[in-house]
Amino acid sequence: MQIYLPIAELSLNIFFLIGIGGAVGFLSGMFGVGGGFLLTPLLIFSGIPAPVAVASVSGQVVAASTSGALSYMRRNLIDFHLALYLVLSGVIGAFLGVYTFSALRNAGQIDLVISVGYLVFLGFIGLIMLNEAIRSLWRHKMGKDLPMKLPGQHNWVHGLPLRIRFKRSNLYVSVIPVLIIGSSIGFLGALLGIGGGFILVPALIYILRVPGSVVIGTALVQVIAIMAASVILHAMNNYSVDVLLAFCLMVGGVVGAQFGASVGKIMRGDQLRAMLALIVLAVAIRFAFLLFFTPEDIFSTSIISLSELVK
Amino acid sequence: MRAIKSIIFAFLLFGFSSNMALSQRTISALSDREILIDQGFTGETLTIFGNIEPDIGAKKQYVEGPFSIAVIIQGPAINRVVRKKTYNFGIWLNSEQLIFEKLPSYYWLLSSEKPENFASSEILAEAGLLPIMQPLVASTKGEGEQKIFSNELVRLMKEKGLFGINENGVKFHSNSLYSINLELPSDVPVGSFLATTYLFKGGEIIHKRSEGFSVRKTGFERLLGTSAKKSPFLYGVFTVLLALFTGWLGGVAFRR
Numbered sequence: 213m214q215i216y217l218p219i220a221e222l223s224l225n226i227f228f229l230i231g232i233g234g235a236v237g238f239l240s241g242m243f244g245v246g247g248g249f250l251l252t253p254l255l256i257f258s259g260i261p262a263p264v265a266v267a268s269v270s271g272q273v274v275a276a277s278t279s280g281a282l283s284y285m286r287r288n289l290i291d292f293h294l295a296l297y298l299v300l301s302g303v304i305g306a307f308l309g310v311y312t313f314s315a316l317r318n319a320g321q322i323d324l325v326i327s328v329g330y331l332v333f334l335g336f337i338g339l340i341m342l343n344e345a346i347r348s349l350w351r352h353k354m355g356k357d358l359p360m361k362l363p364g365q366h367n368w369v370h371g372l373p374l375r376i377r378f379k380r381s382n383l384y385v386s387v388i389p390v391l392i393i394g395s396s397i398g399f400l401g402a403l404l405g406i407g408g409g410f411i412l413v414p415a416l417i418y419i420l421r422v423p424g425s426v427v428i429g430t431a432l433v434q435v436i437a438i439m440a441a442s443v444i445l446h447a448m449n450n451y452s453v454d455v456l457l458a459f460c461l462m463v464g465g466v467v468g469a470q471f472g473a474s475v476g477k478i479m480r481g482d483q484l485r486a487m488l489a490l491i492v493l494a495v496a497i498r499f500a501f502l503l504f505f506t507p508e509d510i511f512s513t514s515i516i517s518l519s520e521l522v523k
Numbered sequence: 524m525r526a527i528k529s530i531i532f533a534f535l536l537f538g539f540s541s542n543m544a545l546s547q548r549t550i551s552a553l554s555d556r557e558i559l560i561d562q563g564f565t566g567e568t569l570t571i572f573g574n575i576e577p578d579i580g581a582k583k584q585y586v587e588g589p590f591s592i593a594v595i596i597q598g599p600a601i602n603r604v605v606r607k608k609t610y611n612f613g614i615w616l617n618s619e620q621l622i623f624e625k626l627p628s629y630y631w632l633l634s635s636e637k638p639e640n641f642a643s644s645e646i647l648a649e650a651g652l653l654p655i656m657q658p659l660v661a662s663t664k665g666e667g668e669q670k671i672f673s674n675e676l677v678r679l680m681k682e683k684g685l686f687g688i689n690e691n692g693v694k695f696h697s698n699s700l701y702s703i704n705l706e707l708p709s710d711v712p713v714g715s716f717l718a719t720t721y722l723f724k725g726g727e728i729i730h731k732r733s734e735g736f737s738v739r740k741t742g743f744e745r746l747l748g749t750s751a752k753k754s755p756f757l758y759g760v761f762t763v764l765l766a767l768f769t770g771w772l773g774g775v776a777f778r779r
Contacts, residue, residue, distance in 0.1 A: 271762045274763060275765075275766040278774065328614075446759070447755045453759060453762050455751075455762045456747065458765075458766065469773070502615075507608055511607055516604050
């Protein structure tokens with residue numbers, strides 16, 4: 213059954229949309245990641261214009277993160293004080309991200325930046341994750357189940373000024389790294405259509421030393437806030453949010469995540485991480501093809517509005 | 524799943540008098556001036572019917588053929604940019620671009636046979652029917668590789684089904700009754716369209732008539748399309764609330 217997407221201005225099969233939403237939701241539930249970094253590329257490769265894909269997936273990430281965040285909130289596993297700083301700086305980052313997005317789109321370079329951005333980030337993160345997962349699998353095979361190296365109490369970041377006490381996280385840390393992390397994630401999220409949880413969580417753990425118990429809930433709050441902000445900003449600046457597309461993805465994603473989460477529970481952490489790393493690398497390689505191989509058609513055309521002409 | 528809709532143009536050609544054989548005027552009526560895009564829109568084949576009729580006051584109560592017809596269908600004007608990728612620093616990127624202003628978003632030439640067969644190229648050129656896609660080249664801005672870019676633009680638009688020529692697009696069902704088959708792709712632009720019909724007889728244009736019709740989104744699609752443009756802030760907020768609600772519902776339904 214074809215569905216006409218009013219903003220993307222094309223027809224796609226509704227089951228295909230719910231299907232990829234569900235498949236990515238399944239993976240996100242299984243691995244505990246948002247899934248935006250998989251969904252945005254999949255939509256782009258399905259022919260949806262990059263601006264519409266980025267903006268609409270942001271809406272889907274809000275939905276996917278909400279059920280998780282509510283569950284963490286009920287269990288009191290969110291540091292709202294820390295989340296407030298991350299959210300404020302994240303929204304400022306999202307502002308910058310959306311304006312950068314509009315400028316790049318007008319210059320005709322948004323596809324390039326998205327490809328390079330995904331290639332660099334996913335390639336980098338995928339390699340780190342794969343390395344870590346293989347080591348862990350190796351240790352498991354050797355029968356030496358070493359305990360995960362716990363982060364130390366302090367590092368150089370804790371020597372910075374403007375320190376604030378975050379009671380729930382049991383932290384007394386400078387506000388500077390918090391704001392830098394928050395705004396960078398907001399910027400990247402708005403630019404690339406990713407929640408950024410898979411960068412944010414390691415950053416909070418390794419840089420700020422946020423305890424593992426509250427880190428995911430707190431990260432989810434920031435992801436919801438910056439993705440919500442980028443949806444509104446993309447809608448206002450680029451008119452590129454397709455609510456029908458977003459809704460199909462949300463429905464698939466929310467349902468798929470439930471099944472993914474149950475499968476995720478019965479699999480070992482290092483196996484999951486190795487699989488996720490391979491998927492992340494595969495997406496990165498797909499973007500590398502776009503950049504390094506001769507395109508089928510070197511010419512392309514798109515509609516531009518009058519306001520863009522004036523600039 | 525291509526629906527077929529029909530629009531009826533009733534062309535009433537009035538033959539003034541027998542000694543002014545080439546001077547005619549028309550009145551035309553269009554029964555359905557709107558093409559509506561809704562949920563299941565996947566493109567459409569549009570059939571337009573037309574009839575050539577004599578003037579009410581004319582001495583002759585019938586029309587004499589054979590006629591030939593050429594129709595130009597033009598969509599609302601838009602601005603388009605054409606970009607060219609080149610290989611730089613080891614990667615492919617858009618490096619050159621040319622903006623085309625006030626370009627028809629849709630442009631099809633439909634005729635009952637090869638236009639060259641029923642009129643001389645001078646007459647066709649005068650009417651703007653030749654060379655095809657001429658209006659595009661005239662509306663370009665910028666210098667240099669302009670011609671290459673215009674040609675590429677026409678090619679890309681043809682691939683999208685937004686530009687084209689169909690020399691069998693007009694069919695005569697009798698001496699005077701004809702129909703036009705128009706392909707509207709799923710990403711047909713919305714707005715006001717203009718169908719200009721040229722009636723040929725004996726190698727001359729004996730009549731030219733323009734008819735407007737509009738393509739617009741209907742129902743839910745229209746609501747979404749217009750609210751996204753007119754109140755983008757509320758539209759964005761609505762999307763966020765919908766996402767929060769869906770996420771919450773999912774959480775409740777599955778007790779996560």
